[in-house]
Amino acid sequence: MSASAGGTVDTHCPYCALQCGMGLRPAAGEGGVPDVVERDFPVNKGALCGKGRTAPAVLSPQARLAGPLVRNRASGLLEPAPWEDALDRVAEGLLQVRAAHGPDAVGVFGGGGLTNEKAYALGKFARVVLRTSQIDYNGRFCMSSAAAAHSRAFGLDRGLPFPLADIPRTGCVILVGSNPAETMPPALRYFTQLKENGGRLIVVDPRRTRTAEHADLHLQPRPGTDLALALGLLHLVVAEGRVDEEFVAERTTGWPEARAAAMTLWPELVERITGVPVPMLREAVEMFCGVPEAMVLTARGPEQQSKGTDTVSAWINLCLATGRAGRPLSGYGCLTGQGNGQGGREHGQKADQLPGYRRLDDPAARAHVAGVWGIDPDDLPGPGRSAYELLDALGRDVRGLLLMGSNPVVSAPRAAHVTERIAALDFLAVCDVVLSETAAMADVVLPVTQWAEETGTTTNLEGRVLLRRRAVDPPEGVRSDLYVLNGLASRLGREKGFPADPEEVFDELRRASAGGPADYSGITYRRIEEEDGVFWPCPEPAAGEAAAHPGTPRLFLDRFATPDGRARFVPVLHRPAAEEPNGDFPLYLTTGRVLAQYQSGAQTRRVAELNAAAPGPFVQLHPRLAERIGVADGDPVAVTSRRGRAVAPARVDRAIRPDTVFMPFHWAGEGRANTLTNPALDPTSRMPEFKVCAVRVERADPRAVDVRYRR
Numbered sequence: 272m273s274a275s276a277g278g279t280v281d282t283h284c285p286y287c288a289l290q291c292g293m294g295l296r297p298a299a300g301e302g303g304v305p306d307v308v309e310r311d312f313p314v315n316k317g318a319l320c321g322k323g324r325t326a327p328a329v330l331s332p333q334a335r336l337a338g339p340l341v342r343n344r345a346s347g348l349l350e351p352a353p354w355e356d357a358l359d360r361v362a363e364g365l366l367q368v369r370a371a372h373g374p375d376a377v378g379v380f381g382g383g384g385l386t387n388e389k390a391y392a393l394g395k396f397a398r399v400v401l402r403t404s405q406i407d408y409n410g411r412f413c414m415s416s417a418a419a420a421h422s423r424a425f426g427l428d429r430g431l432p433f434p435l436a437d438i439p440r441t442g443c444v445i446l447v448g449s450n451p452a453e454t455m456p457p458a459l460r461y462f463t464q465l466k467e468n469g470g471r472l473i474v475v476d477p478r479r480t481r482t483a484e485h486a487d488l489h490l491q492p493r494p495g496t497d498l499a500l501a502l503g504l505l506h507l508v509v510a511e512g513r514v515d516e517e518f519v520a521e522r523t524t525g526w527p528e529a530r531a532a533a534m535t536l537w538p539e540l541v542e543r544i545t546g547v548p549v550p551m552l553r554e555a556v557e558m559f560c561g562v563p564e565a566m567v568l569t570a571r572g573p574e575q576q577s578k579g580t581d582t583v584s585a586w587i588n589l590c591l592a593t594g595r596a597g598r599p600l601s602g603y604g605c606l607t608g609q610g611n612g613q614g615g616r617e618h619g620q621k622a623d624q625l626p627g628y629r630r631l632d633d634p635a636a637r638a639h640v641a642g643v644w645g646i647d648p649d650d651l652p653g654p655g656r657s658a659y660e661l662l663d664a665l666g667r668d669v670r671g672l673l674l675m676g677s678n679p680v681v682s683a684p685r686a687a688h689v690t691e692r693i694a695a696l697d698f699l700a701v702c703d704v705v706l707s708e709t710a711a712m713a714d715v716v717l718p719v720t721q722w723a724e725e726t727g728t729t730t731n732l733e734g735r736v737l738l739r740r741r742a743v744d745p746p747e748g749v750r751s752d753l754y755v756l757n758g759l760a761s762r763l764g765r766e767k768g769f770p771a772d773p774e775e776v777f778d779e780l781r782r783a784s785a786g787g788p789a790d791y792s793g794i795t796y797r798r799i800e801e802e803d804g805v806f807w808p809c810p811e812p813a814a815g816e817a818a819a820h821p822g823t824p825r826l827f828l829d830r831f832a833t834p835d836g837r838a839r840f841v842p843v844l845h846r847p848a849a850e851e852p853n854g855d856f857p858l859y860l861t862t863g864r865v866l867a868q869y870q871s872g873a874q875t876r877r878v879a880e881l882n883a884a885a886p887g888p889f890v891q892l893h894p895r896l897a898e899r900i901g902v903a904d905g906d907p908v909a910v911t912s913r914r915g916r917a918v919a920p921a922r923v924d925r926a927i928r929p930d931t932v933f934m935p936f937h938w939a940g941e942g943r944a945n946t947l948t949n950p951a952l953d954p955t956s957r958m959p960e961f962k963v964c965a966v967r968v969e970r971a972d973p974r975a976v977d978v979r980y981r982r
């Protein structure tokens with residue numbers, strides 16, 4: 272139930288895709304923040320990481336925006352303004368751009384942290400009110416390669432096709448480019464329980480992370496070579512006669528082509544490409560194939576590459592060839608990153624997509640959704656640009672932008688260029704909880720409610736739809752994103768169709784998703800509360816059917832979601848990263864997260880306890896490299912790529928390959944990792960290559976490092 276005795280409200284953490292359950296108990300005094308209390312929710316069983324435990328700190332008035340800000344045209348400064356004036360200014364700004372340059376000159380940029388209701392309403396607002404095709408969201412930077420590979424193999428994209436609770440019961444897990452010990456610590460217990468039950472854990476990561484420390488086998492490939500590694504394992508599976516011929520014949524198509532592709536890479540060549548010794552490849556195959564059930568789970572490591580979709584396909588091919596898909600306790604899954612990374616990609620804020628995971632270029636999907644929205648299908652715009660391409664077009668083709676729940680000044684690749692593009696806009700409106708680096712550049716900043724102050728659904732990495740209940744009242748000057756869309760829609764000529772009440776929006780989302788791949792039509796707020804979440808697809812019972820659909824915790828057990836019910840092998844070949852090291856840029860840079868910060872840090876950098884634990888960026892480098900460039904632990908290091916230069920203190924340790932440096936990406940300023948990253952896009956998913964680019968590293972002037980970050 273949503274509330275228990277003592278006024279504690281059951282809700283979920285605002286941050287990552289695990290969406291840990293927690294209770295919030297109102298503060299005793301006025302103006303205080305609520306206390307987090309333990310909640311026995313199936314995903315996390317009461318456990319929370321430091322980010323979840325301290326999340327209420329961002330609710331405090333000191334941490335966040337208190338009212339709308341509008342840029343004074345004379346002084347150029349952001350100044351407080353009444354809500355009505357701020358909304359008028361946004362409507363005026365967007366209308367002026369549209370009148371001067373047409374509907375596609377207005378862009379919309381959303382976020383993977385938005386609730387399902389907000390993501391749905393934002394997509395509808397873009398297509399119905401603004402009539403623009405130019406909408407995408409930061410989730411494109413997160414899981415889009417896994418989503419594309421999932422869809423083309425299985426006909427459906429849901430991060431995990433099984434509940435997390437299945438992990439400890441399988442025999443072996445290959446965890447590729449994922450570090451749950453730091454990114455979602457309560458999830459680590461699923462892997463430690465796997466080992467306690469006698470299962471084996473293989474971790475693939477260029478760094479010896481805290482997760483890799485738990486592994487039975489740690490494969491440490493060069494950044495950008497995960498595809499070759501997966502092909503090499505598949506080659507050995509074939510060579511050692513470990514293909515599940517019966518499964519391949521009965522439940523898949525395309526094996527001969529995928530097999531031929533894998534046979535192009537023999538083990539010694541794979542060792543040369545990846546740096547992983549042949550005996551370790553053989554050991555991995557033995558562990559993976561030596562048990563009746565096994566899983567492969569990927570995360571951003573293999574996905575955030577310019578060949579991320581093919582890389583994930585290579586890992587899926589390994590699962591299919593060995594019969595580890597569409598069976599209990601076996602399969603491929605993606606560990607999504609953002610809080611609503613799964614739901615945020617299902618309901619229409621993606622450039623090519625309509626609610627229910629329908630495709631914008633599908634005439635039947637357009638007709639269904641247009642019917643729910645009360646418009647002519649021909650009035651729906653077509654697919655637009657992907658996230659980076661949209662940001663790159665700002666100030667040129669796209670001249671006005673409404674941005675909700677994202678901070679691309681810190682989180683986008685080639686961030687200095689993206690910042691220039693944002694500065695070149697004719698008009699920018701930002702809805703956010705805090706004055707993020709991007710919000711600080713806006714013409715209008717609209718302060719919006721956050722997790723504990725509003726009700727809405729999210730969908731966690733298992734495909735489990737969850738309900739976050741409002742637990743506290745928002746500050747006086749703050750409104751919800753749905754209120755903003757309602758106010759803007761009415762100013763732009765749509766009095767109806769944009770309710771500010773989340774449950775009303777969810778009921779419409781259910782109708783819009785009905786019959787689609789991500790069918791939510793049988794899910795209600797009440798069911799979510801009573802059942803600790805409901806797994807989609809969950810269609811509404813047809814007329815005459817008495818029982819409600821139970822939801823679908825496990826997908827593909829009888830058939831895959833392709834037209835013929837068979838999973839599709841996709842033949843893929845290894846190719847190098849878009850940028851390989853050379854004489855000028857001799858090292859790999861890879862980026863990622865640390866335990867005490869989250870994404871662009873807009874919220875977590877405002878939490879004192881988290882800031883104390885992780886006060887700033889650093890450059891992790893191997894002692895051999897440190898010695899070669901004359902750097903000791905804590906010394907300032909300059910990292911330079913073809914796109915710019917970042918400076919941060921050295922963190923010298925043996926956990927990283929000597930040819931690779933690592934930077935976390937949570938900070939702005941001189942230590943911004945994304946100043947360096949490469950926006951080379953995957954041709955299918957349009958995912959940028961955050962995880963690998965070529966850099967040079969040298970000792971920097973000590974005065975170049977922000978004093979807060981010195982050790």
Ligand code: SF4
Pocket residue numbers: 284285286287288289290291315318319320321322323324454455456457458
């Ligand atoms: S693991 Fe993720 S959802 Fe759970 S408390 Fe930490 S940040 Fe929140």
